Amino acid sequence: MSVDRDDVFKALDQVLDPVSGRSVVQQDMIQGLVVKDGHVGFVLEVPAGRGAQSEPLRKICEAMALGVKGVKSVTAVLTAHEDQAQAPHEHHHRERPKPAVTRQAPPPPAGLPGVKHIIAVASGKGGVGKSTVAVNLALSLSRLGLKVGLLDADIYGPSLPRLLNITEKPQSDGHTLLPIERHGIKTMSIGFLVKEDEAMIWRGPMVQSALTQMLNDVAWAPLDVLVLDMPPGTGDAQLTIAQRVPLKGAVIVSTPQDIALIDAKKGIAMFNKTQVPILGVVENMSMFVCPDCGSAHAIFGHGGARETAEKLRVPFLGEIALVPRIRETSDSGQPVSVSAPDSAEAKSFLDLAKQVAASLETAARPAPKIVIE
Numbered sequence: 001m002s003v004d005r006d007d008v009f010k011a012l013d014q015v016l017d018p019v020s021g022r023s024v025v026q027q028d029m030i031q032g033l034v035v036k037d038g039h040v041g042f043v044l045e046v047p048a049g050r051g052a053q054s055e056p057l058r059k060i061c062e063a064m065a066l067g068v069k070g071v072k073s074v075t076a077v078l079t080a081h082e083d084q085a086q087a088p089h090e091h092h093h094r095e096r097p098k099p100a101v102t103r104q105a106p107p108p109p110a111g112l113p114g115v116k117h118i119i120a121v122a123s124g125k126g127g128v129g130k131s132t133v134a135v136n137l138a139l140s141l142s143r144l145g146l147k148v149g150l151l152d153a154d155i156y157g158p159s160l161p162r163l164l165n166i167t168e169k170p171q172s173d174g175h176t177l178l179p180i181e182r183h184g185i186k187t188m189s190i191g192f193l194v195k196e197d198e199a200m201i202w203r204g205p206m207v208q209s210a211l212t213q214m215l216n217d218v219a220w221a222p223l224d225v226l227v228l229d230m231p232p233g234t235g236d237a238q239l240t241i242a243q244r245v246p247l248k249g250a251v252i253v254s255t256p257q258d259i260a261l262i263d264a265k266k267g268i269a270m271f272n273k274t275q276v277p278i279l280g281v282v283e284n285m286s287m288f289v290c291p292d293c294g295s296a297h298a299i300f301g302h303g304g305a306r307e308t309a310e311k312l313r314v315p316f317l318g319e320i321a322l323v324p325r326i327r328e329t330s331d332s333g334q335p336v337s338v339s340a341p342d343s344a345e346a347k348s349f350l351d352l353a354k355q356v357a358a359s360l361e362t363a364a365r366p367a368p369k370i371v372i373e
């Protein structure tokens with residue numbers, strides 16, 4: 001049976017905000033409510049400073065919505081206003097318009113306490129191996145002795161549950177979520193928290209709140225570096241992350257094909273716009289190394305990423321070969337950097353990690369200006 005959105009609002013209207021005594025619906029605290037195939041999702045937005053203490057209210061809202069006939073699951077994401085000075089009468093509508101993405105860089109966001117550096121692994125194009133590189137880079141940075149966290153910023157297509165074979169749910173103490181530890185690194189993904197088809201229906205505001213929560217309300221500290229596995233593309237979602245997260249720099253992943261390189265340039269341009277330094281470009285699926293005869297074949301061409309990096313005057317961080325073992329170990333949740341630490345593939349990730357670690361120590365270099373033809 002289908003669930004009526006209004007029925008969910010009616011149920012939530014019975015939940016009273018303990019501070020004001022008024023209904024959460026009347027106060028426009030419920031944002032971005034979506035219903036699909038019995039799955040309900042919404043944001044519970046509370047005034048600034050009330051984030052931590054509002055967890056019980058969030059639970060009540062979830063329980064009330066779950067009581068509506070036909071509802072199979074409910075996810076309520078808690079978010080607090082950032083701006084104390086925000087006028088309450090600004091929120092008259094249940095659905096707020098998407099925040100306008102400006103081309104001007106806003107002031108750099110504040111850092112995360114106890115986390116020294118946050119870096120993004122990104123690309124313009126999907127499927128070039130961002131998640132594979134992010135996981136193996138994180139594990140290799142940990143092999144170098146750094147305290148490492150890995151955050152899956154891909155809400156619509158989380159990869160970490162599969163890549164690290166994680167099926168358990170993170171524990172919460174009511175205020176913070178505890179990251180799940182694997183192979184010595186701390187990890188968090190929306191895929192640990194909700195079922196795949198639940199997050200798929202979320203719209204802009206919920207995605208943003210979920211990301212903010214995974215960043216701010218997870219017990220990451222102490223960390224030397226937090227690696228962000230970015231979603232594919234250079235749209236609003238990516239731009240918002242680049243603007244809102246205090247990034248120390250970005251690693252751009254590209255395959256050697258021209259088409260991927262064009263997208264890599266777009267990725268670089270996006271970080272330029274937001275004044276995030278480019279730590280460098282890595283060429284993934286660089287050469288195919290035949291598992292039988294050991295000979296290398298340049299299936300997608302070779303060296304394109306190095307050329308592009310040189311042209312754009314950003315560092316070239318190295319090549320990762322196209323090796324069946326990389327995919328197999330990823331699929332089985334045992335990344336090559338831990339399952340075959342002495343292999344050539346693991347060594348190439350370790351070399352990448354050394355370069356990234358070194359670039360974190362040097363001062364941020366101003367991003368070069370790029371014009372996309």
Ligand SMILES: Nc1ncnc2c1ncn2[C@@H]1O[C@H](COP(=O)(O)OP(=O)(O)OP(=O)(O)O)[C@@H](O)[C@H]1O
Binds near residue numbers: 123
């Ligand atoms: N160097 C490699 N050798 C062999 N297979 C690889 C290599 N890099 C990535 N893959 C495989 O390619 C596929 C895509 O990789 P991955 O999921 O890391 O890409 P992505 O850029 O994160 O994708 P998306 O844009 O969907 O997030 C996976 O099946 C992965 O195992």
Ligand SMILES: [Mg+2]
Binds near residue numbers: 130131154159229
């Ligand atoms: Mg990915």
